[in-house]
Amino acid sequence: MPKTAQLTVNGKPALVPADDGQIPLLYVLRNDLGLHGPRFGCGLGQCGACMVLMDGKATRSCITPLASVGQAKITTLEGLGSPEQPSAVQKAFIDEQAVQCGYCINGMIIQATDLLSRNHFPSASDIKQALANNLCRCGTHLRIVRAVQRASRSI
Amino acid sequence: MHDLMPTRRDLLRASAGLVVSFTLARHAMAGGGEPDQKPAAGSSTAPKPVALDQVDSYLAIAPDNRVTLYSGKVDLGTGIETAFTQILAEELEVPAENITFISGDTLLTPDQGPTFGSLSIQSGGMQLRQAAATARKALLAMAADRFHVEPTAVTLQAGRVIAGERSVPYGDLLADQRFALKVDPNAPTKNPATFKVVGTSVPRADIPPKVTGRFTYMQDYKVDGMLHGRVVRPSGIRSSLQSVDRGSVQGIPGIVSVVQEGNFLGVVAETEWAAIRGAQALKATWSDWQGLPEQSKLFETVRATKVEKDEITSSTGDPKIALDKAARKLKATYEFAIHTHGSIGPSCAIVAIADNKLTCWTASQSTHKLREQLATMLSMPRENVRCIYVEGSGCYGRNGHEDAAADAAVLSRAVGGRPVRVQWSRADEHGWDPKGPPTMLDLQAGLDDQGNVVAWQSELFICATSAPFVPLLAANLTDLPREHGMAPGGVTGDSAIPYAFPAVHTMAHRLADAPLRPAWIRTPGRMQNTFANESFMDELAAAANADPLAFRLKYLKDPRGIELLHRLAALAKWDARPSPQRRQGGDVATGRGMSYVKYELNRTYIGAVAEVEVKRSTGEIRVTRFNVAHDCGQIINPDGLRNQIEGNVIQTVSRTLMEEVTFNRSHVTSLDWASYPIITFPDVPDVVMDLIDRPNEKPWGAGEPTAAVVPSAVGNAVFDAIGVRLRSVPMKPEKVLAALRAT
Ligand code: FES
Ligand code: FES
Numbered sequence: 001m002p003k004t005a006q007l008t009v010n011g012k013p014a015l016v017p018a019d020d021g022q023i024p025l026l027y028v029l030r031n032d033l034g035l036h037g038p039r040f041g042c043g044l045g046q047c048g049a050c051m052v053l054m055d056g057k058a059t060r061s062c063i064t065p066l067a068s069v070g071q072a073k074i075t076t077l078e079g080l081g082s083p084e085q086p087s088a089v090q091k092a093f094i095d096e097q098a099v100q101c102g103y104c105i106n107g108m109i110i111q112a113t114d115l116l117s118r119n120h121f122p123s124a125s126d127i128k129q130a131l132a133n134n135l136c137r138c139g140t141h142l143r144i145v146r147a148v149q150r151a152s153r154s155i
Numbered sequence: 156m157h158d159l160m161p162t163r164r165d166l167l168r169a170s171a172g173l174v175v176s177f178t179l180a181r182h183a184m185a186g187g188g189e190p191d192q193k194p195a196a197g198s199s200t201a202p203k204p205v206a207l208d209q210v211d212s213y214l215a216i217a218p219d220n221r222v223t224l225y226s227g228k229v230d231l232g233t234g235i236e237t238a239f240t241q242i243l244a245e246e247l248e249v250p251a252e253n254i255t256f257i258s259g260d261t262l263l264t265p266d267q268g269p270t271f272g273s274l275s276i277q278s279g280g281m282q283l284r285q286a287a288a289t290a291r292k293a294l295l296a297m298a299a300d301r302f303h304v305e306p307t308a309v310t311l312q313a314g315r316v317i318a319g320e321r322s323v324p325y326g327d328l329l330a331d332q333r334f335a336l337k338v339d340p341n342a343p344t345k346n347p348a349t350f351k352v353v354g355t356s357v358p359r360a361d362i363p364p365k366v367t368g369r370f371t372y373m374q375d376y377k378v379d380g381m382l383h384g385r386v387v388r389p390s391g392i393r394s395s396l397q398s399v400d401r402g403s404v405q406g407i408p409g410i411v412s413v414v415q416e417g418n419f420l421g422v423v424a425e426t427e428w429a430a431i432r433g434a435q436a437l438k439a440t441w442s443d444w445q446g447l448p449e450q451s452k453l454f455e456t457v458r459a460t461k462v463e464k465d466e467i468t469s470s471t472g473d474p475k476i477a478l479d480k481a482a483r484k485l486k487a488t489y490e491f492a493i494h495t496h497g498s499i500g501p502s503c504a505i506v507a508i509a510d511n512k513l514t515c516w517t518a519s520q521s522t523h524k525l526r527e528q529l530a531t532m533l534s535m536p537r538e539n540v541r542c543i544y545v546e547g548s549g550c551y552g553r554n555g556h557e558d559a560a561a562d563a564a565v566l567s568r569a570v571g572g573r574p575v576r577v578q579w580s581r582a583d584e585h586g587w588d589p590k591g592p593p594t595m596l597d598l599q600a601g602l603d604d605q606g607n608v609v610a611w612q613s614e615l616f617i618c619a620t621s622a623p624f625v626p627l628l629a630a631n632l633t634d635l636p637r638e639h640g641m642a643p644g645g646v647t648g649d650s651a652i653p654y655a656f657p658a659v660h661t662m663a664h665r666l667a668d669a670p671l672r673p674a675w676i677r678t679p680g681r682m683q684n685t686f687a688n689e690s691f692m693d694e695l696a697a698a699a700n701a702d703p704l705a706f707r708l709k710y711l712k713d714p715r716g717i718e719l720l721h722r723l724a725a726l727a728k729w730d731a732r733p734s735p736q737r738r739q740g741g742d743v744a745t746g747r748g749m750s751y752v753k754y755e756l757n758r759t760y761i762g763a764v765a766e767v768e769v770k771r772s773t774g775e776i777r778v779t780r781f782n783v784a785h786d787c788g789q790i791i792n793p794d795g796l797r798n799q800i801e802g803n804v805i806q807t808v809s810r811t812l813m814e815e816v817t818f819n820r821s822h823v824t825s826l827d828w829a830s831y832p833i834i835t836f837p838d839v840p841d842v843v844m845d846l847i848d849r850p851n852e853k854p855w856g857a858g859e860p861t862a863a864v865v866p867s868a869v870g871n872a873v874f875d876a877i878g879v880r881l882r883s884v885p886m887k888p889e890k891v892l893a894a895l896r897a898t
Contacts, residue, residue: 019408023428031427036375037368041499042581046828049499077368086367093366097358097794100802101232101549102365103500109366128836135828137499138232138549139805141839143798 005066009033010079021067026050028066029076037077037106041135048107048134052076058107058114077106080113089113092151093144100138107134112148121152205265210293210334212265213286214243220314220326222247222254227267228279229259230361231520232549233858234795235275237359241791242280245352246287246345248311249325256360259522259544269521271552271675272645273856276791277758280854288342290334297328347789347850354850356794361546373518373547373556374503378574381505382411383427384566385434386577387420388587389632391444391821392671396420403438413437414569419632421566423575431580445820447670454490457595460666463619469651472658474601477610481601485694489598489687490883491866493816494591495825496676497833500548501579502555502588506563508572512539517560518547524624525557529564532630532637551806552644553625553674555579555588561629582826589625589674590816592618592643596687606699608710610658613687617646617680618673619665625674643673646680648755649863652688654710671816671823677806678862681755686884689750689867693734694880702731703749703871715786716753716760719847723749723762723784726845734871735878744769745779748871754860760786761860765840765868769876771895774888778808778840778869783861785844788852799858801842807865809834815885 005018009029016032024043029035029052041049043062050062053075081087086094089112099105108131115122115130122130127148136144204211205225215223224243230236236256244251257263259270267279291311298316299306301323308318315322347353364370389396396418404410404422409429414421422433448456478484505516506529513535519525522542530537542560550556563577579587594617601610622640630637647663696706704724711717723729727747736746749764764782769775781804790796813832817825825831870881879894 020428027426027428030375035368036371039372039500040374040578041501042828044581044827046581047499077366080367082367083363083369086363090366094358094362097362097798099232099359099362099365100234100798101499101546102361102370103232103372103498103548105366106368125837128839131836133835135499135833135835137497137551137806137833139802139809139839140798141805141834141836142801142842145836 005069007069007074008071009074010076016066018066022065024062025052025064025066025069026061029061029074035076035078039103039106041103046135047104048111049104051107051110053110053114056114056117058111077109080109087113088154089116089148089151092147092154096143096147096150098140098143098147100140104134104136108136108144112151115148116152116155120155122148124149203263205263207265207267207282208337210286210289210336210338213283214247214290215333216325216329218326218331220253220324222249224254224256224283225264226256226258226279226283227265227523228270228275229520229522229544230546231270232546233799234359234792235270236361237357238276238791238795239280239283240360241352241357242284243287245350246284247291249314251352251357253314259519259542261522261526261540261542266523269524271520273858273860276854277856280791282338284344285340285342286338288344289336289339292339292342293334293336294325294328298323301328350850353791354789354793354848356792359795371545372500373516373545374500374578376505376516376545378505378507378516381574381576382423382425382570383430384421384423384563384575384577385430385580386562386583387422387434387437387439388583389418390441391446393446394418394441394444394821397440397442400438404433404436407432407436412570414566416565416569417633419565419629421562423566423570427578447818447820449820450818453593453670454595456670457593457616457666460668462664463621463667464665466647466663466665468647468661468663470660471656474610474612474658474660477658478599478601478612481609482604483602483698484599485602485698486599487691487694487882489596489690491594491683491686492814492884493593493671494676494810494814495585495816495831496551496554496588497831498548498550498554498584501581501584502559503547503576503578504556504560504563505574505576506560506567507574508567511535513541513564515540515542515560515564516545517542517556518545518550519556519560520550520553525560528557528624528627528630528637529561532561532627532635533564533568534636552676552679553589555584557625558588558628561627565629565633585826585831586823587628589672591676591679592669592673594646594680594683596684598687598691600691600695602695602699606701608654608656608695611652611656612659613650613661615647615650615663615684616666617663618643618669619667625672628672641669641673643669644675644679648681649684649688649752651756653713653716653751653753653756654692654707655712656710671818677803678859681863682807682866685750685752685863686866686870689752689864690870690880690882693748693867693871693874697734697874700733702733704729705731707751713753716751719760719762719784719786720751722845722847723764723782726784726843727764727782729764734875736875742770742772744771744876746872746874746876748868748873748875750864750868750871752860752863754856754863758787758855759857759860761864763861763864763868765865765872767869767872767876769873769891771877774891774895776812776869776873776886776891777838778812780841780843781808781865781868783842783844784847785857785861786847786849787855787857787860788849789854790846790848791854793846793848796846796857797844800844800861803858803862804842804865805834805839807862808840808869811866811869811884811886813885813887
């Protein structure tokens with residue numbers, strides 16, 4: 001019998017193959033559950049493209065083995081909102097047009113959502129510190145900071 | 156099983172970046188998943204035209220009045236989809252939301268050249284505008300015919316032709332027919348004074364899906380029955396594969412095949428994780444290869460490399476004689492390190508082969524060229540290869556996307572043509588994508604006793620252009636048929652200067668070799684040339700004890716350039732005085748430096764002022780604010796333009812201050828973000844800009860022209876702050892400290 005694991009992703013239970021508990025959560029979310037929010041960027045914990053919320057905390061899914069997830073509730077970019085009903089942070093990114101290629105943006109929104117849950121009125125410098133380990137190659141940083149500031153005002 | 160004919164499903168792929176992955180994939184793979192669907196607009200079975208001179212190549216109007224825009228230029232995350240949609244909406248008088256954007260599909264879209272050089276709007280967008288103007292003229296004539304009135308009595312509005320009380324949607328008028336017209340270069344385009352869509356900040360259609368995870372990037376794309384491939388790279392760039400221990404992957408469930416072809420070694424597996432594990436576990440022995448130069452002697456190696464040919468890029472008067480007579484002579488050498496593209500998402504592609512037909516899904520910036528390269532590599536007729544663009548992570552030039560496609564092609568062929576997805580690892584991307592080559596410039600100039608420039612001479616050292624395109628890595632490793640040589644891009648641009656000096660000679664020594672496979676990375680050559688030219692201009696201004704901005708104005712004859720510099724001075728509140736400024740107390744010194752370029756001397760004007768802080772004790776440079784005055788003629792989408800300018804400034808500040816590919820004698824050693832760091836949030840400068848809009852002028856490229864001025868503006872600001880001249884990028888703290896010690 002192939003092993004399976006029960007996860008909670010975006011509020012729903014999900015049964016996934018778990019033959020290898022060392023498989024990073026990222027591949028389970030992307031390939032077994034077909035999610036596009038968490039992205040592969042480095043697989044090394046260096047860029048933040050793969051971030052998800054685990055019990056509300058921004059976590060790098062590329063270095064999170066499936067076996068370590070346990071009962072944690074996982075929320076991905078899809079779980080935060082949709083084009084029709086974006087979350088406050090997503091909406092702020094749209095309003096500020098804070099995207100170029102957008103490949104890094106998953107991590108930015110996940111990290112910002114975590115930050116705003118702990119700090120309702122972050123300064124620009126708080127935001128920059130919180131995002132210091134999230135890389136963006138397109139140079140969208142200024143818009144991203146403005147988007148997080150805008151989101152903080154709207155929450 | 157392959158159907159290379161477009162069906163309505165293809166043609167109606169949603170815009171807004173909502174690439175319908177499964178349905179399209181299923182169609183293109185299994186052929187005619189929807190056999191009864193007839194092609195849109197022009198219901199004949201004739202293939203859709205793609206020739207550059209045909210209106211139907213660029214646009215189609217369906218009976219339901221939806222418009223499809225076919226673009227050979229692709230959106231690399233720069234907002235081209237939205238800008239092109241605006242251009243078409245404006246010219247054809249259709250609502251932007253009625254337009255579907257299809258791009259970079261070799262079967263459906265015209266070959267408008269690779270998406271590079273900030274040429275999309277300037278060249279591709281203007282081809283589209285002219286096709287739309289031709290269509291507009293045809294619609295007016297058709298309506299005049301239908302209503303029995305003069306064409307001048309017909310107007311177009313919101314997708315309808317209108318004559319007095321009567322009005323019909325374009326779709327009715329066309330009755331499912333194509334235009335079947337050549338693009339008329341004389342068809343009148345709209346008067347910019349009447350623009351309603353062009354020139355406004357239409358929000359980007361791809362952003363809502365991108366911020367909610369609904370967008371399908373190349374990295375997300377799936378094809379039925381798809382396998383996963385990974386390539387195992389040689390231990391040295393040109394090492395040969397001596398042996399492979401296939402048993403080393405035996406215990407890994409899901410491995411389908413170990414593929415060995417020449418020095419190409421890869422693993423194909425049922426799941427991505429199995430492919431990753433297989434590639435990690437696979438044991439192979441490689442010959443020892445140590446052909447790279449010593450990194451510390453990189454620029455000595457560049458200087459010693461055989462010159463393939465010399466290219467003179469400008470010549471006025473005789474600078475040798477003028478230099479001999481000059482009261483003061485200045486001489487300097489500028490160096491620019493090897494950079495990598497550093498896409499946040501490593502390259503990815505899928506290839507499937509059936510019935511001797513190959514389909515490739517790719518984020519390549521030049522699907523048409525890739526199609527030829529894949530056809531050559533696999534000895535297939537070009538018509539049997541279809542490349543379909545799917546947007547990926549930003550590439551900033553020729554990164555690894557094409558190579559991932561070639562990897563997938565080799566692997567797919569090895570497993571009987573089954574679809575294989577190749578996702579490059581971070582180390583693949585950092586180690587094996589082609590690099591911006593090392594660049595060096597020698598400059599000399601002379602001043603008379605009044606401080607006037609009497610002579611300017613420059614010699615650029617950069618690898619030659621000896622191939623039409625960057626050779627595919629997999630073709631090199633397998634030794635399959637390919638074009639040999641190097642293709643670093645248009646690297647001699649801006650070697651000539653925009654200033655009117657009495658004697659000028661600028662030239663390029665094109666070198667026979669480069670240490671790592673070269674390619675273009677944002678602003679190829681033009682950034683390096685502008686770094687040297689504009690830093691050296693600053694050296695001359697300092698030698699003449701002149702204000703750097705006034706010094707440039709003295710030699711600038713171009714009225715748009717002059718206006719731009721005045722606007723820049725106002726924007727940056729330029730403090731007119733010679734550099735460096737008087738010694739400041741304390742550890743942290745501040746300074747401001749400027750730079751100017753007329754991009755490739757024939758388009759976009761950029762002026763910039765960098766404001767920096769330099770910490771003397773550590774040598775650290777911080778760019779605090781970056782001011783840009785920008786004139787690219789007609790602006791299509793001001794916010795999109797701002798976004799591109801901000802991005803180009805920030806990325807280039809990163810390249811200027813910290814980036815350098817490192818290598819040992821065998822291979823690249825900067826294989827991740829720890830060994831090749833890029834700028835992070837706490838260090839990004841504020842960017843302020845003044846956009847000069849000239850609606851009645853042609854729209855020129857924007858984006859990479861701004862990157863050209865960044866390194867020199869930063870270096871000049873450092874000189875202003877601490878009085879030392881940095882002539883080597885990256886401007887790392889150790890170089891600042893060494894320069895300070897030398898004073
Ligand atoms: S992909 Fe996880 S941190 Fe880069
Ligand atoms: S928007 Fe492209 S990497 Fe951040």
